[in-house]
Amino acid sequence: MHALGNDYIVINEFDGEKVKNKEEFSKKVCRRRFSIGADGVIFIQKPSSNNYDVKFRIFNSDGSEAEMCGNGIRCFSKYVYERILKKNPLKVETKAGLRVCELEVEDDRVKKIRVYMGKPSFKCKDIPVKSEKEEFINERAELKNPYLKEVNITAVSVGNPHAIIFVDDLEKIREHLDVIGSEIENLPIFPERINVHFVKVLNDKEIKILTWERGVGYTMACGTGATASAVVSNRLGFTKDKVLVHLDGGDLEIEIKDDGAYMKGDAVMVYDGVMFREAYEG
Numbered sequence: 001m002h003a004l005g006n007d008y009i010v011i012n013e014f015d016g017e018k019v020k021n022k023e024e025f026s027k028k029v030c031r032r033r034f035s036i037g038a039d040g041v042i043f044i045q046k047p048s049s050n051n052y053d054v055k056f057r058i059f060n061s062d063g064s065e066a067e068m069c070g071n072g073i074r075c076f077s078k079y080v081y082e083r084i085l086k087k088n089p090l091k092v093e094t095k096a097g098l099r100v101c102e103l104e105v106e107d108d109r110v111k112k113i114r115v116y117m118g119k120p121s122f123k124c125k126d127i128p129v130k131s132e133k134e135e136f137i138n139e140r141a142e143l144k145n146p147y148l149k150e151v152n153i154t155a156v157s158v159g160n161p162h163a164i165i166f167v168d169d170l171e172k173i174r175e176h177l178d179v180i181g182s183e184i185e186n187l188p189i190f191p192e193r194i195n196v197h198f199v200k201v202l203n204d205k206e207i208k209i210l211t212w213e214r215g216v217g218y219t220m221a222c223g224t225g226a227t228a229s230a231v232v233s234n235r236l237g238f239t240k241d242k243v244l245v246h247l248d249g250g251d252l253e254i255e256i257k258d259d260g261a262y263m264k265g266d267a268v269m270v271y272d273g274v275m276f277r278e279a280y281e282g
């Protein structure tokens with residue numbers, strides 16, 4: 001499945017066979033050209049308590065498990081509604097806590113999904129960021145790569161960690177995104193690494209972002225990243241509480257309310273497959 005070109009292999013463990021070593025499996029099947037190829041793998045599981053309808057787990061293409069994934073949870077909820085459970089809204093257990101997916105359905109097909117993304121946290125201990133300060137807002141960081149010497153970072157958690165950097169020229173960053181993005185992802189101040197987003201503010205209702213994801217690299221879109229970017233833009237006074245976020249793969253609507261952030265967008269079912277052992281062994 002994919003959501004705005006952020007592509008995931010979705011595996012039904014709710015009523016299907018379970019994958020034993022999920023880290024190793026995800027690393028293998030996400031290799032483009034050698035296997036199926038994807039930005040990550042999503043597992044649908046039975047929830048651990050009656051507080052939830054279903055459980056969501058997401059592994060990046062490098063095998064690391066993330067707490068949450070915005071594009072992934074839209075794919076997941078479409079799959080769950082169309083094939084497993086006709087529940088709407090859907091209460092989803094994630095490593096980041098409860099996420100609620102409201103589904104717009106037409107002729108039994110899920111067209112759009114609005115997701116409650118939880119309450120963002122700017123606290124260094126929640127993200128985490130190694131700093132004496134309580135929050136890491138617009139802090140200067142020096143870089144070693146030859147293309148970008150320093151950046152001003154605001155760090156936020158929307159369940160998973162994000163570094164937001166405002167720039168005027170996204171295309172200049174894009175030319176060397178692999179070098180710049182991976183340096184920031186792995187800065188020692190971020191002990192669990194971090195997702196990196198370069199943000200251009202277009203006006204007080206629209207932003208454009210370029211993403212480098214922790215454990216993946218460049219992706220065409222990041223739902224938690226779009227949420228984090230909108231939250232930071234709002235906190236710094238650049239945008240209002242409803243923002244249209246333009247990503248390389250398409251647009252997402254983000255709304256910031258008193259109880260937390262909401263993300264709305266679509267998801268696409270691409271194909272069903274039967275995988276051969278050679279695709280994930282050896």
Ligand SMILES: N[C@@H](CCC[C@H](N)C(=O)O)C(=O)O
Pocket residue numbers: 006058060065066067068069070071072160161195213214215216219221222223224225
């Ligand atoms: N693409 C995702 C985020 C996936 C997880 C991320 N790479 C992490 O490690 O936190 C999204 O749409 O939110």
